[in-house]
Amino acid sequence: MNPSFAADLMERARDKGPVTIGLVGAGQMGTDLIVQIALMQGIRIGAVAVRSRPQNAISAALSAGHRPDELVEVANASAIDRAIETGRIAITTDLEALAAAGRIEVIIDATGHPESGAIVAEAAIRHGKHIVMLNVEADITIGRHFKAEAEKAGVIYTGAAGDEPAAALELVCFARALGMTVVAAGKGKNNALNFDAVPDDYVAEATARDMNPRVLVEFVDGSKTMVEMVALANATGLEPDKPGLHGPRASKEELAEVLIPVSHGGVLSKRGCVDYTIGKGVAPGVFCVVEPNHQRVLERMTDLHVGKGPFFTLHRPYHLTSLETPLTAARAVLYGTADLQPLDHPVAETAAVAKRDLAPGTVLGRIGEYDYRGWSMRWADARRERLLPLGLAERARVTKPIRKGELLSHDNCAVDDSLTIVRLRRQLDLADQRFLKADAA
Known part of the structure; x- marks a missing residue:
């Protein structure tokens, strides 16, 4: 963290006004x-776009302490600009208007929906806005496309601080900067793990936690964990060690004895993997298991009570999800930097696996519902088997019988060609095919 960051935000507000965010x-x-x-200085919400219920945005703004007269419903970009210029927050159902508004500097996608994320990012970059994706599902599917498009447009495409991939990336970069070998990195799973979870069984818990049952199930059935670990993999080059990951019941103290190579008594086939744990003391944090490359360093880390060695766990005991995300938006505007970006070529994929038997003709629902869940694996294996990326599963039509536990693929499902995310992923797949042919030659 830049120690002058808070001061830079205040200076920016004094000289040019606060960083102005468009939220979707x-x-x-x-x-x-x-x-x-x-609650922050030097940064403000300029406009909020919602698909169909402006009252949701209004209620959120009122709960934040904004007065009713500070909120105005608008229908076009010029009205958004006028609202911002008079110190108000514009509420709109027109995403294109928000993206086109000249006073908006950076857009945050907080929809959590793959197709929505694709539409938001495309509109933001087309209108020359930085884009922060608090939408890992979209990022792992087509993030590389938007990273390249943003570079062409001279803006920043970035994942969000506060999500586990960005938090774990901090530890990975720290370890690599110190010359340590990263053996494994990942997260502690926050919710109970139940691969068979469906929304009907989690209505009471979701209501108590002020959540949508479908969103809660996306966490419980493992989909969100698989998505997050693929995002971390594709930002670092670390790979899933096996399909579905190991997910051991390793406590914070045990990580450096479990998520290490088999040759040292652990479960990994090699160094350099992503994974998660359901053991105690790790969630809601992230971790990085490291190996010092000199005896003197090993002795010092032992002396400093980091662990017993020869492997050590670096642990960040928290991630603040959306509460940290404004920092990413501000850094994109102030410094032109990203907190999380995919590499140019992926190493991991989140495929979709059936949660129940699926008959031909079935049109698949959303992530966290009844039909499928996420499953992490190596990108090359997923591509070879023509597996269906999780972010493309919604509205796909089943073309052959699929048994519970079977992976969805382009051979047993037909994607919805009308979706933006399908169109953009096809472009990526074609580019990847050209790259693979060139590499093989």
């Missing part, structure tokens, strides 16, 4: 963002 989505994460940004 006013669900749980969007509401958190509206509240958090209201």
Whole structure:
């Protein structure tokens, strides 16, 4: 963290006004963002775009302490600009208007929906806006496309601080900067793990936690963990060691004895993997298991009570999800930097696996519902088997019988060609095919 960051935000506000954010989505994460940004100096919400319920955004803004007269519903970009110029927050159902508004500097996608994320990012970059994706599902599917498009447009495409991939990346970069070998990196799983979870069984818990049952199930059935670990893999080059990851019941103290190579008594086939644990003391944090490359360093880390060695666990005991995300937006504007970006060529993929038997003709629902869940694996293996990326599964039609536990693929499902995310992923796949042919030659 830049020690002058807070001072830089205040200086920016004094000289040019606060960094002005356009937010898309006013669900749980969007509401958190509206509240958090209201508490910060040097940064503000300029406009909020919602698909169909402006009252959700209005309620979120009121809960953050904004007065009713500070909020105005608008229908076009010029009206958004006028609202911002008079110190108000514009509420709109027109995403294109938000993206086109000249006073908006950076857009945060807080929809958590793959197709929505694709549409938001495409509009943001087309209108020359930085884009922060609090939407890992979209990022792992087509993030590389938007990274390249943003570079052409001279803007920043970035994942969000506060999500586990960005938090774990901090530890990975720290370890690599110190010349240590990264053996494994990942997260502690926050919710109970139940691969068979469906929304009907989690209505009471979701209501108590002010969540949508489908969103809660995306966490419980493992999909979110698989997505997050693929995002970390594709930002670092670390790979899933096996399909579905190991997910051991390793406590914080045990990580450096478990997520290490088999040759040293652990479960990994090699160094350099992503994984998660359901053991105690890790969640809601992230970790990085490292190996010092000199005896003197090993002795010092032991002396400093980091662990017993020869492997050590670096642990960040928290991630603040959407509460940290405004920092990413501000850094994109102030410094032109990204907190999380995919590499040019992926190493991991989140495929979709059936949660129940699926008959031909079935049109698949959303992540966290009844039909499928996420499954992490190596990108090359997923590509060879023509597996269906998780972010393309919604609205796909089943073309052959699929048994529970079977992976969805382009051979047993037909994707919805009308979706933006399908179109953009096809472009990526074609580019990857050209790269693979050139590499083989």
